[in-house]
Amino acid sequence: MKISSPITLKGSHASLVPLEMAHHDALCDAVRDGELWKLWYTTVPSPEGMAKEIERRLGLQNMGSMNPFCVLDSKGRPIGMTTYMNIDEHNRRLEIGSTWYRKSAQRTAINTECKLMLLTHAFETLNCIAVEFRTHWFNHQSRSGIERLGAKLDGVLRSHQLNRHPDAMNSLRDTCVYSIIASEFPAVKANLSYKLENT
Secondary structure, eight states, X not given: OOTTSOOOEEOSSEEEEEOOGGGHHHHHHHHHTTTGGGOTTSOOOOGGXXXXXXXXXXXXXXXXXXXXXXXXXXXXXXXXXXXXXXXXXXXXXXXXXXXXXOGGGTTSHHHHXXXXXXXXXXXXXXXXXXXXXXXXXXXXXXXXXXXXXXXXXXXXXXXXXXOOSGGGTTOEEEEEEEEEEGGGHHHHHHHHHHHHHTO
């Protein structure tokens, strides 16, 4: 199975389904919860830019460098997006990223379960040797969440990118790079499973 091949992953709190343009309207509604596109240290699509972002992700999937998912809650409602990205088939590496959830779904069991499903599929089915996570230096909520998963900080790419958000134009992004390697995953899986069972 190619890493970019569409797949559905189902859990108790959420499901990850292949992203489709049919999710557009519900994702526009989801992103309005918290006006997430206004956060300067993230790149979350606005309602007006949602169609273009879905097209971008599906285009990268066709090129084999991304596998985009729509996140559904337990009632089957779209509440966000996530991806396998920067796919390196030859070296069996990928990054989990470009993730956002509607505000009311944040700090719930949904993110923990989604990450557990993505990591389990990556390590146990796709036989990945490492999974990366990247985030903005100033995105403290994201950094804390990544560290709670059990990922370790590999380093900081200083002046890595130009900030694209209008409120941060002409500034540079420092990117924190984290990873989980295959030998660490059994402990990470046990920890995330314990957290879900005690949520």
